[in-house]
Every structure is written in C-alpha cells, then in structure tokens.
Amino acid sequence: QVQLVESGGASVQAGESLRLSCSASGYAGTNNMMAWLRQAPGKEREAVAAIYTVPFTYYSDAVQGRFTILRDGGANTIHLQMNNLLPEDTAMYYCAITPPGGDWRAVNTYKYQGQGTQVTVSS
Numbered sequence: 001q002v003q004l005v006e007s008g009g010a011s012v013q014a015g016e017s018l019r020l021s022c023s024a025s026g027y028a029g030t031n032n033m034m035a036w037l038r039q040a041p042g043k044e045r046e047a048v049a050a051i052y053t054v055p056f057t058y059y060s061d062a063v064q065g066r067f068t069i070l071r072d073g074g075a076n077t078i079h080l081q082m083n084n085l086l087p088e089d090t091a092m093y094y095c096a097i098t099p100p101g102g103d104w105r106a107v108n109t110y111k112y113q114g115q116g117t118q119v120t121v122s123s
Contacts, residue, residue, distance in 0.1 A: 009117030022095030024076035038091035050104035
C-alpha cells in the first residue's frame with residue numbers, strides 16, 4: 001500500500017520562506033514522477049511542481065522562480081522550497097507520485113496523493 005506523508009506546512013508572513021517535505025512508502029522503485037499539488041479554498045486542485053529523476057523538473061507559472069522542487073537521490077522523498085511566499089500561495093499542499101509519463105499539469109495524472117499539509121500566508 002502506497003502512503004505519502006507530507007510535513008512542513010505552517011502559517012507565515014508574506015515574503016517569508018517554507019520548506020515542505022514528503023516521503024512515499026510502499027512504492028516499488030524510483031522510476032516515477034513525484035509532484036506537489038495544491039488546493040486553495042473554493043478552487044480546484046492544481047499541480048505546481050513536478051520532478052522525475054534530476055534534472056527534469058517542471059513548475060507552474062505561478063511559482064516559477066520562487067519555488068524549487070528537490071528530490072533526495074535514489075529515494076522517493078521530495079521537498080518543496082518555497083521562497084518569497086505570497087498570500088495567494090495559501091492552500092493545502094499535497095504530495096503525489098505516479099508512474100512516468102502523462103501530463104504533469106493534470107491532477108488526475110497522479111495515481112497516489114497524500115493527505116496534505118496546510119500553508120497559510122498572511123499579508
């Protein structure tokens with residue numbers, strides 16, 4: 001059984017930084033795509049960053065240049081370094097993992113998703 005556990009969410013002020021982490025257990029092998037998704041209140045869940053084996057990473061326009069997705073070598077563990085946070089980054093952040101291939105932007109690409117960690121950014 002695949003289990004994803006996120007951590008690192010918090011309440012911060014605009015301009016501050018946070019680092020989210022996620023570890024996936026029960027998923028055989030490291031040939032996969034892992035990603036961070038987020039869902040703000042009243043909005044649809046969206047993909048913000050994805051990573052295959054380094055150096056293939058992808059970012060949404062909303063976070064490009066501010067967020068960095070990192071992957072521990074040889075492990076199904078990822079991090080999201082979030083700098084210069086904005087109030088519009090407020091959301092529940094979910095970790096996801098799926099076999100390679102598919103559109104990284106499409107939320108339904110991801111076969112497994114975690115329970116989420118809350119990020120709140122106040123102005």
